[in-house]
Amino acid sequence: MMEWSESEEKNNSLSWLLEESALKGAKRKVRYPNHRFFGILCSYFPEELIIAFGLEPLRLLPDSANRTPAELPPFSCSLVRGILDMELRGQWEDLLGVGFVHTCDTMQCLSGIWDLAGKQKTVSMVPPVMLKAPGANRYYQEEVKSAWEQLKELIDYEPSVEELREAIRLSQRIRDKVQEIDELRGKLPSPLVSALLRAGQLMPKVEYEAALRDALPDLYQMVEESRCRARIMVTGAVLENDNLYSMIEDLGGRVVVDDTCTGFRHYSGPKREESDNPWYDLVKRYEDMPPCPCKNQSLNTRMTYLQDLASLGEVEGVIYIIRKYCEPHAWDAVPLVETLKESGIRTLVLELEGADVGGQERTRLQAFLESILENRSSAPEGSDQG
Amino acid sequence: MTEKTSKSNYRPLKSTITLKKTMKRYYVLTGYHRYWGKPTGRLIAWVTSGAPIELLRAFKIHPAYPEQYAAIYSTNKATAQLCQVAEAAGYSQDLCSYARSNIGGVLRPDLAPLGGMPKPDLLVACNNICGTVLKWYEVLARHFNVPLLVLDTPFLTGDMTDQARNYVLEQLKGMIVELEKITRRTFDLKELERQMVLSRETTGLWKEARQYCQSRPSPLNAPDLFIHMAPIVVMRGTKAGCDYYRLFRDEVKERAALSQGAVENERIRLVWDNIAIWPKVFSFNKMFTERGACFVTDTYSGGWAMDHAPGTPLESLATTYTEVFLNRSPEFRTKQLVQLIKDYQADGFVMHSNRSCKPYSLVQEVIRRRVMKETGVPGLMIEADMADPRAYAEEPIRNRVQAFLETFD
Numbered sequence: 075m076m077e078w079s080e081s082e083e084k085n086n087s088l089s090w091l092l093e094e095s096a097l098k099g100a101k102r103k104v105r106y107p108n109h110r111f112f113g114i115l116c117s118y119f120p121e122e123l124i125i126a127f128g129l130e131p132l133r134l135l136p137d138s139a140n141r142t143p144a145e146l147p148p149f150s151c152s153l154v155r156g157i158l159d160m161e162l163r164g165q166w167e168d169l170l171g172v173g174f175v176h177t178c179d180t181m182q183c184l185s186g187i188w189d190l191a192g193k194q195k196t197v198s199m200v201p202p203v204m205l206k207a208p209g210a211n212r213y214y215q216e217e218v219k220s221a222w223e224q225l226k227e228l229i230d231y232e233p234s235v236e237e238l239r240e241a242i243r244l245s246q247r248i249r250d251k252v253q254e255i256d257e258l259r260g261k262l263p264s265p266l267v268s269a270l271l272r273a274g275q276l277m278p279k280v281e282y283e284a285a286l287r288d289a290l291p292d293l294y295q296m297v298e299e300s301r302c303r304a305r306i307m308v309t310g311a312v313l314e315n316d317n318l319y320s321m322i323e324d325l326g327g328r329v330v331v332d333d334t335c336t337g338f339r340h341y342s343g344p345k346r347e348e349s350d351n352p353w354y355d356l357v358k359r360y361e362d363m364p365p366c367p368c369k370n371q372s373l374n375t376r377m378t379y380l381q382d383l384a385s386l387g388e389v390e391g392v393i394y395i396i397r398k399y400c401e402p403h404a405w406d407a408v409p410l411v412e413t414l415k416e417s418g419i420r421t422l423v424l425e426l427e428g429a430d431v432g433g434q435e436r437t438r439l440q441a442f443l444e445s446i447l448e449n450r451s452s453a454p455e456g457s458d459q460g
Numbered sequence: 461m462t463e464k465t466s467k468s469n470y471r472p473l474k475s476t477i478t479l480k481k482t483m484k485r486y487y488v489l490t491g492y493h494r495y496w497g498k499p500t501g502r503l504i505a506w507v508t509s510g511a512p513i514e515l516l517r518a519f520k521i522h523p524a525y526p527e528q529y530a531a532i533y534s535t536n537k538a539t540a541q542l543c544q545v546a547e548a549a550g551y552s553q554d555l556c557s558y559a560r561s562n563i564g565g566v567l568r569p570d571l572a573p574l575g576g577m578p579k580p581d582l583l584v585a586c587n588n589i590c591g592t593v594l595k596w597y598e599v600l601a602r603h604f605n606v607p608l609l610v611l612d613t614p615f616l617t618g619d620m621t622d623q624a625r626n627y628v629l630e631q632l633k634g635m636i637v638e639l640e641k642i643t644r645r646t647f648d649l650k651e652l653e654r655q656m657v658l659s660r661e662t663t664g665l666w667k668e669a670r671q672y673c674q675s676r677p678s679p680l681n682a683p684d685l686f687i688h689m690a691p692i693v694v695m696r697g698t699k700a701g702c703d704y705y706r707l708f709r710d711e712v713k714e715r716a717a718l719s720q721g722a723v724e725n726e727r728i729r730l731v732w733d734n735i736a737i738w739p740k741v742f743s744f745n746k747m748f749t750e751r752g753a754c755f756v757t758d759t760y761s762g763g764w765a766m767d768h769a770p771g772t773p774l775e776s777l778a779t780t781y782t783e784v785f786l787n788r789s790p791e792f793r794t795k796q797l798v799q800l801i802k803d804y805q806a807d808g809f810v811m812h813s814n815r816s817c818k819p820y821s822l823v824q825e826v827i828r829r830r831v832m833k834e835t836g837v838p839g840l841m842i843e844a845d846m847a848d849p850r851a852y853a854e855e856p857i858r859n860r861v862q863a864f865l866e867t868f869d
Contacts, residue, residue: 145825147843149554149815176615179591183822185617186790190826202627203587203594204612209630213614216623368591373601373608399554401818405595408550409602425552 087288094277095269098135098314102277103168106130109278113172113194115157116181117340117366118201120218120356125241125279126233127225129170133275133336135314136160139428145191151399152428153312154184161192169194171228173221176200177368178402197224205361205371214357238352242359244279251286252341256332260305260387261297264329265316272314272336300328304446307331307384309410310395311403313429318395321431327443331387333380334395339364367402376406377413384419390446391420393439398427420446470749471722473684475708482704483690490524493578497522503581503643506600508593509693510763510784511586511611512777514659515635517697518652519643521582525694526596529577530558533565534738534847536573543848545571557816557848559596566603582606582642588613588787590819607642609635613782617789620779628778652773659697660768665705666692667765669712673756674804677721678729679712682755683745684722686736689761696764727752728868731800733759733827734812734820739849747861753868756804759785759797790823794830801835807868813843815851840864 102111112129114121121131136156142148143159160166172194174185188196199221202210226232252271259267270289274282304327308318312335319329332338343363349355364379365371384392392414396403411421422442424435431439489496493504505516507523516523533539539557542564547553549567551560562577569576583606585597594610601608611631614624636647666689673680680688688708695701715722730748732755737744748755763786769779785796801809809831811824828839842860845851 147813147815147821147825150818150822179818180822182591182615183790183819186823187826190790190794190830198617200614200617200624202612202614203591204610204631207610207612207627207631208634209627210612213623213627216621217614220621220623367595370594370598370610373598396552401555401592402595404552404555405592405599407552409599411550423550 087285088292091273091277091282091285091289092266092269095273095316097276098137098272099132099276100137102132106278106281111169113166113169114175115172115184116175116177117335117363118177118360118369119173119175119199119221120360121279122238122241122245122356123218123221123225124173125244126238127229127231128233128237129229130278131173131275132169134160134166134172135276135312135336136428137165139430145187149399150180150183151397153314153397153400154180156428158184158187158192161188161194164193166194171195171197171225173197173199177366178400180399180401195228197221197228201360201369203369205365205369211354211357211361214361215353218353218357235352238356239348242348242352242356244283246345248274248279248283248286249341249343249345251283251290252338254290255286255293256338256341258293258297259332260328260330261300262293263296264306264319264323264327266296268313268316268319268329268332268337271332271338271341272316275336275340302326303328304443304450305330305388305390306443307333307380307387307389307392308337308395309333309380309392310335311397311400312336313395315429317429318393318424318426318431318435321436321439322393322443325436325440325443326447327391327439331383331389333364333383335366339366367406377409380410381413381417384414385417389419390450391422391442393442394421394423396423396425398425470681471720471724473680473688473708473711475704475711476687478704478707479688479690482695482700485700486691486694487574490522491574491578493522493524497581501644504578505582505584506577506580506597507584508586508589508597510589510781510786511584512632512781514652514655514697514773515632515639515777516584517655518648519639519645521639521643523694524577524580526562526577526600527558528690528693529565529572529574530561530847531736531738533561533573534849535741537739537849538571538573539739539847540850541571542568543850554815556590556592556596557845557851559592559599561847562596563599566600580604580606583608584611585609586611586613586781588781588784590786590817592818607638609638611635611781613784613787615787616782616792618791620783624782625775625778628782629774632774632778649773655697656768656773656776658699658702662692662696662698662701662705663764663766663768665702665709667767669705669709670757670762670765672712672716675716675719676729676805677719677723677726678754678756678804679715679720679722680756681722681745681749682732682736682758683741685755685758685761686741689764692761692764721754723749723752723754725752726754728808728865729754729756729804729806731755731757731759731797731804731806731809732812733797733809733824734814735760735817735846737812737844737852738847740844740852744857747858748865751865753865755810756806757800759793759800762800786819790827793823794827794834797827797831798834801831801837806837808838808840808864810840810842810864812846813841815843815845816848817846838864838867
C-alpha cells in the first residue's frame with residue numbers, strides 16, 4: 075500500500091477512499107497526525123457524539139479472523155477475538171478510548187473483558203433492545219447523555235450544543251451522499267461500493283465527506299447497465315473486507331442491495347428534520363434506523379424491511395452471511411429464509427469464520443448464481459425479471 | 461433422572477421425596493392445563509427463568525418454563541435428538557442448546573420427555589439473563605402466533621442507574637396494560653403485593669438453606685443445589701413453593717447442626733460457576749466426591765437467592781430483576797465469586813465454560829484470573845455444554861479434573 079500524500083488526495087479521491095477501506099485505519103497516525111481517533115464498536119453508538127468532541131470515530135475491525143486470545147473461549151466470534159487480540163498487542167494504543175454499545179451478548183462481554191484486561195479507557199452505553207418499548211426513547215437519551223458525560227471526563231472538554239448539532243448535520247450530509255452512491259449500486263462494481271461505504275467508518279468524517287463529493291462525478295462516469303448479472307442482496311453482520319463482493323461479481327452477480335452491519339445498514343434510515351431538541355433528534359435516528367437482529371422494533375419489522383428491500387431492488391437472490399458464533403444473525407436466518415421463500419426469492423445462507431471466502435464458498439456461490447441465471451433463461455417470454 | 465448416582469460417598473436428602481411430589485404436581489398441572497385452564501379462565505405463559513413471575517401470578521397466569529423443561533430433556537437424554545430436529549429446521553448448532561431442544565420439542569413433541577410443553581397462550585421474556593431469549597421467543601411467537609411480552613432490563617455496566625430503573629418501571633406499567641387486555645382481568649395491586657410477600661419468603665428460605673453450607677462439612681453439594689432449585693424457578697410466589705423450602709431448610713439446618721456432610725470425609729471445598737452440565741450432572745460430580753471434594757455453593761442456583769429491592773411493588777420488581785447477577789459486569793461477578801470463596805471458606809473453584817451460554821461464559825477467563833489473584837485459591841476451567849451431551853469430551857475433562865484435584869494433595 076502506498077503512503078498517502080497531499081497531491082494524491084487532490085488528484086484521486088476515489089483511490090484515497092479505497093485505500094482507506096483496505097487499510098482499515100491501520101495508518102491513521104501517519105495519514106492523519108493532527109486527528110484524534112476514538113474507537114467504536116457497533117452502529118448503535120452514535121458517532122455524532124464523538125464528532126461533537128472533535129474526535130474521529132473509528133470502527134474497530136480485526137486484522138485477522140484467526141486470532142485466539144486466551145481471554146476468550148474458542149466459541150466466540152472472530153470479530154471480538156480479533157479486536158481484543160489487537161488491543162492486547164497494543165494496536166489501539168493511540169486511541170483516546172473505545173466506545174462500547176451493548177448490542178449482542180458477545181459485544182457486551184467484550185466490553186467487560188476490555189475493562190479488566192484492556193489498556194484503553196472505555197465509554198459504555200446500553201441502548202434499549204426494545205426500541206419502541208414504553209420509555210425507550212427517554213432511556214436512550216439518558217444513556218447518550220451519560221456517554222457524553224463519560225467523554226467529557228475523558229477528554230476534559232465539553233462541546234456546546236451547537237457543536238452537537240453540527241455533528242448531527244455532518245453525519246446526515248454523509249448519509250445523504252452514501253444514499254446517492256447506494257442508488258448507483260446496481261450499476262457499479264459490488265466491491266467498489268462496499269469499500270466506499272466501509273471507508274466512512276474508518277477515516278475522519280470531514281475528509282470522508284469531501285472525498286465522497288469529489289469521487290461522485292467519477293462514480294457517475296463509471297456507471298454502466300448490468301441487467302445481465304444476477305441481482306443479489308447481501309445481508310448479515312460485519313464484513314471487514316470485500317472478498318465476498320468480489321467473488322459475487324466474478325461469478326456473474328451484482329450486489330444491488332446491501333444490509334450488512336458495515337454496509338448500507340450503518341447509514342440507512344429515515345431522514346429527519348431538525349427539532350429544538352438535538353438529543354431527541356440524535357436518538358430518534360438510531361431508534362428508527364433499520365434494526366439489526368439484536369434489536370426489536372416489533373416482532374417482524376426486520377423481516378418485513380428486508381422483504382421490502384428485496385422487492386424494491388428487484389432482487390433475484392439473497393445471500394445471508396452468518397459469522398461463525400454470531401447468534402443474533404444465526405437466529406434470524408430461519409425466519410428470513412422462510413419470509414423470502416414466500417416472496418419467491420432464492421436464498422443462500424453462508425456461514426463464514428470472518429469476511430474471507432474460499433473454495434467452498436465459491437462452489438456454493440457459483441451454483442447459487444448459476445441457478446438464478448438459468449431460471450431467468452428458462453422463464454417464459456415477458457416474465458423476465460431482468 | 462436417568463443417570464445413575466454414586467451411592468458410596470453421597471448422602472441423599474430426605475426432602476427429595478417431597479420435592480418429587482411437589483414437582484410432579486406442577487408438571488401434571490402444567491401438562492393438563494388445556495383441561496383446567498379455560499374453565500377457570502387461567503392462561504398459560506411460557507416464561508424465561510428471570511422474568512418477574514410475581515406480576516404474572518397476580519393475573520392468575522400459570523407459568524411454564526422452557527429452560528426448565530430443557531434441563532429435564534437433558535437429564536432424560538433427549539436433548540441430542542431434539543437439537544437435531546431444530547438443526548434440521550435450520551437452527552445452527554452453535555445456538556443455545558436449551559433453545560434448540562425446546563424448538564425441537566415444539567416441532568416433535570413425540571420425542572420430548574413429558575410429551576413436550578403445552579401450547580402457550582402468551583410468551584413472556586426478560587432479557588436479564590441473555591440476549592438469546594429475545595430471539596428464541598421471537599421464534600416461538602411466530603410459531604404459535606401468540607402475544608410476546610418482553611421486559612427489556614438494560615445490562616448494568618456498573619451500579620443500577622435511575623434511567624434503567626425508570627425504563628424498566630415504565631415497561632412494567634405497559635406490561636400491566638397488555639396483561640389486562642390479554643387476560644381480561646383487572647390489575648390488583650393487593651394481589652401483586654401478596655405474591656411478592658410469598659416470593660420473598662420463598663427466596664428467603666432458599667437463601668437461608670444455602671447459607672448453612674458455610675459450615676464444615678457442607679450439608680449440601682452441587683447436585684443437591686441443582687436438583688432442589690427446581691421449585692425456586694417455577695414455584696416462586698406460591699404456597700407450595702414456600703412449604704417445600706421450609707421443609708428443605710429445616711433438613712439442611714439439621715444436617716449442619718449434626719455436622720452431617722453431603723460428601724463423607726469432606727476434604728476440599730469448591731465453588732461452582734455456571735449452569736450445571738445436566739446430561740452429566742452426577743457422573744461429573746462423582747469425579748469430585750470420590751476424592752472428598754464438595755461444591756459448597758454455586759453462582760448459578762444462587763441467582764434465585766436474591767433479596768427483593770425496596771420500594772413500591774413495581775419499583776421493587778424493576779430493580780430486583782434488573783440487578784440479577786447475569787445482568788452485571790465481570791467486575792461485579794468477580795467480587796461476587798471472591799465473596800463466596802471467603803464466606804464458604806472454599807479451597808478452589810471450578811468454572812464451566814458453557815458453549816450455550818455466552819454471557820455467563822465469555823467473561824469467565826478474566827474473572828478466573830482476577831479471583832485467583834485476589835483469593836490465592838486455584839480455579840479450573842472446563843469446557844462443556846449445559847444440555848447438549850455432544851459437547852462433552854469425557855477424557856479431556858477427566859484429565860483436567862484429576863490434575864486440578866491433585867493440586868490439593
